[in-house]
Amino acid sequence: MSFEISDELIDQVKHLIKDVNDTRLQEILDEIHFADIAEIIGQLNLHQATYLIKLLDSEKSSEALMELEEDFRERILDNLSVKEIAEELEEMDTDDAADIIAELPEDRAEEVIAEIEDEKHAEDIKELLLYKEDTAGGLMAKELVKVKETWTVAGCVREMRRQAEKVTRVHSIYVIDKEGKLKGRLSLKDLLTASAKAYIRDVYIPKVDYVNIETEGEEVARIMQKYDLEAIPVVDHETVLVGRITIDDMVDFIKEEAEKDYQMAAGISQDVEADDNVWELTRARLPWLILGLFGGLGSVFIMQDFEDVMTNPRIRDLFFYTPLIAAMAGNVGVQSSAIIVQGLANDNVKGSLWKRLLKEISLSLINGVALALLVILFGIVMGYEISFSLTIATALMSVIIVAALIGTFVPIILDKRGIDPAIATGPFITTSNDIFGIFLFFYIAKLILGF
Amino acid sequence: MSFEISDELIDQVKHLIKDVNDTRLQEILDEIHFADIAEIIGQLNLHQATYLIKLLDSEKSSEALMELEEDFRERILDNLSVKEIAEELEEMDTDDAADIIAELPEDRAEEVIAEIEDEKHAEDIKELLLYKEDTAGGLMAKELVKVKETWTVAGCVREMRRQAEKVTRVHSIYVIDKEGKLKGRLSLKDLLTASAKAYIRDVYIPKVDYVNIETEGEEVARIMQKYDLEAIPVVDHETVLVGRITIDDMVDFIKEEAEKDYQMAAGISQDVEADDNVWELTRARLPWLILGLFGGLGSVFIMQDFEDVMTNPRIRDLFFYTPLIAAMAGNVGVQSSAIIVQGLANDNVKGSLWKRLLKEISLSLINGVALALLVILFGIVMGYEISFSLTIATALMSVIIVAALIGTFVPIILDKRGIDPAIATGPFITTSNDIFGIFLFFYIAKLILGF
Incomplete structure (x- = not known):
């Protein structure tokens, strides 16, 4: 039963609009579900889209309007008269109508409400506008x-x-x-x-x-x-x-909500979609990249303190390992924070903090030992001095433990203070763990190798 | 109306179980919704949980059973007789009953089905077992x-x-x-x-x-x-x-599904939760960390080729920038891939690949120029030679463009080949972008600075 909108159908609709062939358009659209009509409208230009909305029965166009992307809908509404918008709202459930009204400029919103014929409906919409978005009042409908x-x-x-x-x-x-x-x-x-x-x-x-x-x-x-x-x-x-x-x-x-958390974890700060324009995407992405850049410049500072290592051919290879250490610190941090953030959202982070601390430490010890062994093996294959390999393995293990603890406890602390823990996933945790990781790495290396 | 399960209530239930005070237990549990009973059971030990399930009416216990975590439910079912399980299934909708049967060992499953008194119900369950999980047949119920x-x-x-x-x-x-x-x-x-x-x-x-x-x-x-x-x-x-x-x-x-994608992006390969045990968590996390480790060791190889840079004090600071380059490549890659993966899931990645290519390049150019300017500014403040700052800025820009293209097109290609594009988010994209980024960085530096 899955209905697929073909390019031919879209082309046909465009041609019929151009030819002002309303009868044929009506015939075709009558057969199509409003959600599919919305999909068709989404692929038309503003003029064509407005034409279709005006052509359709309010009963159908109002449902299709609700399915459109907000930006595009607003531009279509700009092209409709106050009376035309009121007719659409007349057909909508109160919650949808209130959402539409909230998107309009204030003076226009008032004019539209005044044009709604059903007084009870208009009153219900006005009541809903009083409640805050994302609360039960803002989400509910009056229809029951x-x-x-x-x-x-x-x-x-x-x-x-x-x-x-x-x-x-x-x-x-x-x-x-x-x-x-x-x-x-x-x-x-x-x-x-x-x-x-x-x-x-x-x-x-x-x-x-x-x-x-x-x-x-x-x-x-x-x-x-x-x-x-x-x-x-x-x-x-x-x-x-x-x-x-x-x-x-x-x-x-x-x-x-799930998409917002996912985007937050990926370092995208606003609700954007693949087909948003370049500026919207930049606004959502650049701030996190700048955060990452500052983090990176922070590591530059840390490494400058260890510049002398470069003059010592026996240990200067340490610098080859900074991206590895940073990556592992970031990966472990993101894993830990994602599990906790999801657990907090699903309300299954229970029990004492001490138990969780112990669990994270044992978990990172297991992971850390496994990875440290691989590093030592790599060192043997590459013919490194054993003290050098041991240094890297030890540093890696410590970094993993610290990164796991940061990844686990930063979201918990944020949550306890009423801040959305999801901001602590992604770039935030990666960046801070990069810096901590590199600092710890060189510090431990210094302790062991004594430079 | 939100009902909160207090620690006192849990303690009370535990004591009543210990005292075998069934009357009082029944009284208390009668007032509580099955979803809350499931939450209480989730905090009991196996013996106590089994006791409660046996005590409750099948009508209530069957609903509570469905809300429990799979592992724990399986262990409780192990403690019930074939007849007891059949009684629970009798009260369940066919889809839930079939899910439970599918969790039992094969011979036990057959015994349980044979014990179900309502023959029609048993037959319906058997029919549902024939369909594949995660298809409409596997998800549907016979009740209608x-x-x-x-x-x-x-x-x-x-x-x-x-x-x-x-x-x-x-x-x-x-x-x-x-x-x-x-x-x-x-x-x-x-x-x-x-x-x-x-x-x-x-x-x-x-x-x-x-x-x-x-x-x-x-x-x-x-x-x-x-x-x-x-x-x-x-x-x-x-x-x-x-x-x-x-x-x-x-x-x-x-x-x-949303949680699976989120976990995939965070480098967690199985459906785990915050309160799963250490081994389950390790199994879900270690593979991705090993992938990250191999990526890091890959960068070690690349940098070894540029070891001579360390003997040149004028340019050896390049090594301070490898974590920054790797982090930026990773961040940009994850952002791009997350937007595409979400777009693919919501079916709004439309239009030609060339247009998308152009868009990603312009997007990364904007981000790249902004970040490059910051790097040059940083260089001026630090008193670096301008050629050195320009090298890093140019390399950073190129890395950002390449990372964005990889992040965008790898998921698209995977999707075209019928592979879940979500695997291309998180550690996979970070690791490959780390390697590409560092390689590109040193190669561009070599071209500009001529070492």
Whole structure:
């Protein structure tokens, strides 16, 4: 069933736009899912894209708009009239509509809201704009089905039919008291199997997971995953039911979070994509490279102190090993920090710090001994003096232990202070470990070889 | 509502197990969600964990079992009788039950299946065992609600009530013809709003997304995300409806995939977690470190060729810059590869390779010039000869361009050949870029300074 958008289809659409052949365009696009239409639009120029959005029914264009990349969507919206945008928003769920409004310039946003015909919808959107992004309030939608505990099942089904028209997917029916406070839930299945005359208060499930409007998005994602929820109600400070979050919105959130961590580990500081322009990519990448450069210049300083080693042919080969030492310090540091950062995100870094310290030291000892043996073997093959090989092996082992400890404990400390530990992966840990590693290497060499 | 498991609760549970106070244990655990029970069990020893699993109702213990870590679950299952395991499986959805069976030794698995009382359930599990892991067949469950197109809505509601008992969550009702072939779907909402006398064939939605039993898990995840689906039906080669996949299972899959890529980028080759034991962690980490070590020894070889530089005090400081060059080559390579790998995963690496080549070169030129200027500035402050600073700046720029090209094109080439491009992030790209970088650095220095 996988639908592939062919280059021919794109070309056809472009030609039909050029020929202003609206009838044929409608025919073709009618058959296509909005997510695929968004993909087609993503490959058109601004003029063509705007043309298609205007041509399509708001029902379909509004869904396609939500799937577009933010930058491109903003440029399309610039080309639409206030009235046209309001028509799109009319068809969107409140959470999507609020996201779009938040992307508009302030004065335009107000004009658009004023143009929305459905007053309840406009009010709901305005309410959502009050909440902070990435909190439950900012993530939730106002669309949900709620019934009062005093109703009968039959009355509830009647009311539900009315409310359900606006709600694309009914996951749960929420039960509230007369003050609007969340009391529990009912599934559609329960409703189908209960007697029509029963009262809701006698059949509903009083246990219901919920989050507060201020709950952080990450925490919402964690709860929904842990308890396998497909939707979660959101309440205000008086436990009044104000909205709900569905899992499909959280999937996007979870993915974005994972991608952000991944990019952070790779030394990319903003949310960029392969097809962003050169300047955006530079802004995301250059700062980390500059950090790396300063780190590198730091090692230059350290090595200058050991310049005399170069005049001693017996030991000057030490300098050949600085990239190796730096690389190993960096690799070990990144490994340790990645495991900890992931563990912190999944909430499974438990137990005492001392135990973790011991574990990291034994782990690095095992790795260190294995690698040190390889270095000694290499030295034998190359015909180095044994004291020279031993120096490098010892230094390597110490560097690995220190790098593992830095990689493990820097994220833990950051996390304890409320800083996102993910910044301690990637270039940050590599750079600091490079410097520490090289310093340690020469210092240990000096101790052993006595120069 | 967030429920936190306190150390006191864990201690209390441990004491109650020791005192064999089953009544009190039951009382406490009755109030707790299975996901939280799993978290408690995760902090007990094997004896205590087994005790709790045996004590709990299969309904609850089976759900808790599924949430445990695989290793620990296997050890608990070792302590259960064939009959006890069968009782757990009886309560599980077929997909979970099949996963558990797949973890058991073959002869034990057969005994367990033979003990399952519900014959249909046992057969469904056996069927699922035939499909490959990480394909739609291996991911799907047999639990779903299906109705025939020839039925009336009223008959359908009756039948649905019967079927729905076994299905925890009804997302969609699937409509089949008399041969069991998938024809379309109905939502519960549609069923509630349709007339009781209408025939299903007149009210169902004939458009339905589906996947084939052989569709790869990643593709299923992509489709479900793209089309915002909460469940997708799975068909066999004759389009007969055989199962369905729900989004909550895919969330776990998507997260695992993202974590795997992240770990790969960090140089961790297996799915390990912060609390795995030292040997598991070593097995996951050491191979990449050895790769890094070989890379480092490779640079030793390259530098030996330039050993004479050390006898020339005017230029021997070049050796101070090898860690810097290696670090920059590594950082740039990881940045480029991470963006491409993520772009490939999200299917937005489009357009011609020439355009991408041009883009990477301009991007690295911008970054390279900025960093080169900083190096020259550093040289002026340090009082280096200008020719020396220019050499390092030029070499750095060239290294950055080459590293970016390697980082960009290695993943693209791997992907074209059907190899997971994620292996080209992290240590692999860092190590190869280290070697290339150092070689290029000395070679360019030789050309400019003429030694």
